[in-house]
Amino acid sequence: MKKIAILGSTGSIGKSTLEVIKHLDNEFSVFALAAKSNYHLLAQQILETNPKVVVTSDKKTKDELFRLIKHKKKNITILTGEQGLIEIATASNTDILVIAMSGIAGISALIKAIEKRKRIAFSTKELLVSFGDIIMAKVKKYNAEILPIDSELVGLHQCLDNRSANDVKEIIITASGGPFRNYTNFGNITVADALKHPVWKMGRKITVDSATLANKGLEVIESSRLFSIPSDKIKVLIHPQSIVHSMVKFVDNTVMSALSLPDMRVCIQYALTYPNRKPSLVGNLDLSEHKMLEFYRPNFIRFPLLRTAYQVAKTGGIEPCIFNAANETAVNAFLEGKIKFDKISEIVKKVLSHFTNIKNPSLPALIQYDKQAAEYTEKLINICQ
Numbered sequence: 190m191k192k193i194a195i196l197g198s199t200g201s202i203g204k205s206t207l208e209v210i211k212h213l214d215n216e217f218s219v220f221a222l223a224a225k226s227n228y229h230l231l232a233q234q235i236l237e238t239n240p241k242v243v244v245t246s247d248k249k250t251k252d253e254l255f256r257l258i259k260h261k262k263k264n265i266t267i268l269t270g271e272q273g274l275i276e277i278a279t280a281s282n283t284d285i286l287v288i289a290m291s292g293i294a295g296i297s298a299l300i301k302a303i304e305k306r307k308r309i310a311f312s313t314k315e316l317l318v319s320f321g322d323i324i325m326a327k328v329k330k331y332n333a334e335i336l337p338i339d340s341e342l343v344g345l346h347q348c349l350d351n352r353s354a355n356d357v358k359e360i361i362i363t364a365s366g367g368p369f370r371n372y373t374n375f376g377n378i379t380v381a382d383a384l385k386h387p388v389w390k391m392g393r394k395i396t397v398d399s400a401t402l403a404n405k406g407l408e409v410i411e412s413s414r415l416f417s418i419p420s421d422k423i424k425v426l427i428h429p430q431s432i433v434h435s436m437v438k439f440v441d442n443t444v445m446s447a448l449s450l451p452d453m454r455v456c457i458q459y460a461l462t463y464p465n466r467k468p469s470l471v472g473n474l475d476l477s478e479h480k481m482l483e484f485y486r487p488n489f490i491r492f493p494l495l496r497t498a499y500q501v502a503k504t505g506g507i508e509p510c511i512f513n514a515a516n517e518t519a520v521n522a523f524l525e526g527k528i529k530f531d532k533i534s535e536i537v538k539k540v541l542s543h544f545t546n547i548k549n550p551s552l553p554a555l556i557q558y559d560k561q562a563a564e565y566t567e568k569l570i571n572i573c574q
């Protein structure tokens with residue numbers, strides 16, 4: 190029985206991970222859960238999955254959680270903050286660490302888990318975007334195992350199957366195109382419009398990123414770092430049906446591709462059971478029922494964040510980190526009604542041009558740049574209002 194710790198158990202990926210664990214309950218059990226502030230759902234998850242340790246972001250949330258579970262669950266440790274995340278990530282009882290938190294707060298826990306050679310099932314693309322070189326150098330040094338959860342990267346992991354990068358001509362990741370695939374007027378888009386994703390049901394931030402195609406840009410950077418493929422060998426295709434997740438074209442022009450119904454549970458299960466396969470909760474894919482599988486080139490003019498992501502992927506240094514921090518802050522401002530949808534890309538570009546790039550930044554330097562970029566983005570947001 191493998192024991193799992195989930196950072197971000199109350200989010201979209203976290204909840205799906207718990208469904209997969211329940212489905213494979215003769216193989217996996219929950220050792221630890223962590224969330225930020227949703228103590229109501231965390232309490233419910235504790236009673237359902239019986240973890241030994243949980244982590245919340247601060248004392249206030251810890252006290253609220255304790256109040257809800259104290260009469261029903263006795264032998265549980267409640268920790269808080271970054272130190273709590275590190276403790277569950279490195280605990281000898283954690284066989285698999287699922288990183289499903291939004292944002293970059295899990296970076297120290299991730300690095301410590303790599304050093305302990307834990308199996309890491311990884312969905313938080315912001316971490317690989319901002320700190321990709323440092324994370325992958327650690328993975329190499331400690332010979333650690335890091336498996337993606339993102340559907341496009343799971344597809345690539347299967348197609349690449351540890352083959353040499355020299356065999357690869359290009360890799361292709363697909364995007365549904367989001368709700369505004371055919372829009373031309375981006376100024377009047379409301380938060381409710383942006384949160385209506387045509388295919389996937391996800392957290393709010395990634396749903397807006399899918400609507401701007403920043404999500405695909407983040408995945409270009411993430412794939413480049415995880416698989417050591419230069420970003421100019423990574424192509425994006427819009428594929429509204431979201432059945433084909435990614436493809437690898439080899440130097441002989443053979444293309445291998447990964448297909449499944451769009452459901453993150455099969456991707457999460459892949460990362461937990463790899464290299465084994467088990468029946469999953471995801472429906473049967475019968476291609477005769479999918480008469481049309483369409484593919485289009487993305488429009489870099491209407492979706493400028495995708496172009497910016499390619500630029501920062503190529504430049505490297507601190508730019509991917511600045512891009513991620515500015516985008517996250519601008520998306521949150523859009524979600525709070527502070528800025529219009531089309532301002533997100535404008536602001537990200539302005540923030541990038543404010544910083545002078547440096548090569549090979551250290552982790553503490555990147556954490557500082559993330560903070561400074563978020564602060565500068567806030568400044569620009571206040572000017573917009």
Ligand SMILES: NC(=O)c1ccc[n+]([C@@H]2O[C@H](COP(=O)([O-])OP(=O)(O)OC[C@H]3O[C@@H](n4cnc5c(N)ncnc54)[C@H](OP(=O)(O)O)[C@@H]3O)[C@@H](O)[C@H]2O)c1
Binds near residue numbers: 201202224289313
């Ligand atoms: N959703 C998808 O289908 C999908 C697909 C591919 C990749 N991803 C990536 O997976 C990550 C999570 O996405 P999501 O859609 O699941 O996000 P989400 O629904 O917004 O959930 C985020 C989770 O992270 C927790 N969290 C945030 N900050 C934390 C902190 N400082 N300490 C502990 N927990 C913290 C949240 O806790 P609270 O609930 O308490 O706030 C919540 O459990 C993102 O990086 C996203 O890009 C998601």
